């Protein structure tokens with residue numbers, strides 16, 4: 001039979017952190033041990049999903065066996081609304097909330113309901129690549145604003161203002177940020193909200209890591225200070241609640257003047273098209289958000305120690321420098337070595353040492369700069385082994 005052609009629209013869909021895995025598997029096949037520091041999946045390491053989330057699903061077996069409401073169960077939606085109100089996004093009710101298959105599905109449906117060919121939303125550069133991948137798929141235009149490495153990866157507010165055009169529909173914010181680990185300051189956030197308001201566009205804020213903060217860093221949810229500027233917030237139980245495999249996420253709107261009404265209806269239409277989110281997970285979301293939060297203290301303490309080690313070890317390597325991550329579990333060090341591209345650097349590092357990180361090209365960066373993203377989830381022993389290898393590789397190759 002002749003080969004079936006995939007749609008043209010899939011040609012430009014990339015997701016570097018997953019695309020790199022088959023290459024690592026080839027290296028593994030040749031007999032080399034691979035240290036996977038490419039994917040932000042805590043469950044690959046010494047973390048477990050809080051037990052009460054499993055229990056909530058098991059205790060509701062009968063209710064969880066069928067389809068649930070396309071927008072999620074009332075219980076899960078109320079739990080999200082309550083979480084939003086507690087975080088300062090006042091006035092959110094379950095009618096503003098939609099439960100999705102991880103935050104990923106929320107992001108995909110939000111973009112699908114928004115972008116016509118040729119239109120754009122401003123996305124950070126570097127960014128978590130689901131945004132650019134899906135915008136490419138939708139034949140939208142990629143329109144990126146820079147995060148300033150010299151300013152702890154804060155968004156470049158002037159660049160945002162400059163890049164808005166008549167086809168811009170929203171500004172995407174990711175804080176705490178993947179891949180840089182930065183947390184946006186209140187001042188920067190307020191400036192961006194003001195710009196959005198002045199241009200009649202809305203804020204799309206990805207707050208997936210909002211509980212994973214170091215050094216008593218303050219996190220301000222966009223919806224808590226946006227007043228009349230419309231905000232759509234997405235998050236999930238994947239990271240804060242250590243349950244990426246459950247695929248439980250959500251979005252909610254904060255929209256006092258109803259500017260998002262038609263848009264939200266369109267997202268709802270898409271949610272009905274896929275019948276609904278995973279039913280058992282509704283109970284896990286409810287248990288996660290309403291139940292004990294004890295795991296968070298231990299989780300953040302563990303991550304902060306691993307962050308400290310990562311920051312120290314990376315900056316000790318000649319030719320590598322790293323801004324201190326303030327949240328999430330990623331670092332995005334800069335490579336200041338005579339390399340052609342960071343993709344080549346990362347692939348060669350993998351071949352030579354078995355350490356798998358993700359090349360900066362996969363997230364975006366300023367022209368002429370090179371980076372890689374490293375996940376600091378593993379135990380200190382594994383991290384030290386990886387850093388010894390990276391250090392040894394750089395010394396051998398470049399000194």
Ligand SMILES: Cc1ncc(COP(=O)(O)O)c(C=O)c1O
Nearest residue numbers: 102103104128178208236238249
């Ligand atoms: C910034 C950001 N947003 C969204 C997601 C989606 O995660 P999930 O679909 O597991 O909720 C991720 C996952 O790594 C992420 O880093």
